[in-house]
Amino acid sequence: MSSILFEIKDSIGFITLNRPDKYNAFNREMALLFQDKLDECKSKEIRCVYLTGAGKAFSAGQDLAEVADPNGPKITHILSEHYNPIVRKIRKLSKPVVAAVNGVAAGAGANIAICCDVVVATESATFIQAFSKIGLIPDSGGTFFLPRLIGLQKALALTMLGDKVTATEAEQMGMLYKVFADDVFKEQSFKIAETLSQMPTKALHYTKQALNQAFISGFEEQLHDEELLQERASRTQDYKEGVLAFLEKRKPNFKGE
Numbered sequence: 001m002s003s004i005l006f007e008i009k010d011s012i013g014f015i016t017l018n019r020p021d022k023y024n025a026f027n028r029e030m031a032l033l034f035q036d037k038l039d040e041c042k043s044k045e046i047r048c049v050y051l052t053g054a055g056k057a058f059s060a061g062q063d064l065a066e067v068a069d070p071n072g073p074k075i076t077h078i079l080s081e082h083y084n085p086i087v088r089k090i091r092k093l094s095k096p097v098v099a100a101v102n103g104v105a106a107g108a109g110a111n112i113a114i115c116c117d118v119v120v121a122t123e124s125a126t127f128i129q130a131f132s133k134i135g136l137i138p139d140s141g142g143t144f145f146l147p148r149l150i151g152l153q154k155a156l157a158l159t160m161l162g163d164k165v166t167a168t169e170a171e172q173m174g175m176l177y178k179v180f181a182d183d184v185f186k187e188q189s190f191k192i193a194e195t196l197s198q199m200p201t202k203a204l205h206y207t208k209q210a211l212n213q214a215f216i217s218g219f220e221e222q223l224h225d226e227e228l229l230q231e232r233a234s235r236t237q238d239y240k241e242g243v244l245a246f247l248e249k250r251k252p253n254f255k256g257e
């Protein structure tokens, strides 16, 4: 069985981390395969990506048996070849990536989840910045995203203490968008992906670009980028369709063009 499951259905690319007996911990094979699948999601037929984990966990981060193996990959390679490319690919993908956190998300697993565009979790899921417990610092973009999402104080405390936080606490802190009760989580998280897959994909891409940029640029630069990206969005077919549908009082039929 492959460590990553991939399926395209109704314009959605479904990626499932699939090492359930290891709580979907990342080994090299899984990290590289995940990158391949993110590349496949560049295809025009995919308008939204839905990322989740198989079994009980979302992901327990790095496979610690692999790093303990003297023949396993070196830590510098693990970051430069596994996690950093994954996080870059998610942030640069020209369509929304929904992280559907179905269970515990620890270490790199937690930080890959929170770098996604729309992060939702099932009520029983938990988030752990597990790094300090094994003598590491947060990676996979965690030192960038976490303080921006939840503020410096909470980010420092969570990463230093390595405390487990519940999905509801994570939502209250701003680490994620919404928590759904366990019995409706699948259905509700699919619904979000379905909605996104029918929206004006190019406008969502430019929105993602503008918000990515907002993290690093100043006010004047941001206004400039908004002008540029809005002009691009206004040249799409979906923009024309959106305005026309509004004027004709009907539901728009967006095609991602």
Ligand code: T3D
Residues within 6 Å of the ligand: 021, 022, 023, 025, 060, 061, 062, 063, 064, 065, 067, 075, 078, 104, 106, 107, 108, 109, 128, 130, 131, 134, 136, 139
């Ligand atoms: O050098 C580097 O490491 C560089 C890379 C850094 C990136 C990182 O992600 S560092 C952080 C690595 N992750 C962790 O430290 C988390 C380790 N796991 C845990 O703390 C716990 O397993 C959890 C809190 C995630 C879940 O706890 P619990 O009690 O619900 O489950 P469990 O019994 O601990 O785990 C279930 C199974 O998954 C178990 O297998 P077994 O004994 O039933 O055969 C366990 O060994 C396996 N598992 C869980 N996490 C990992 C793992 N196997 C390998 N690597 C793991 N990270």
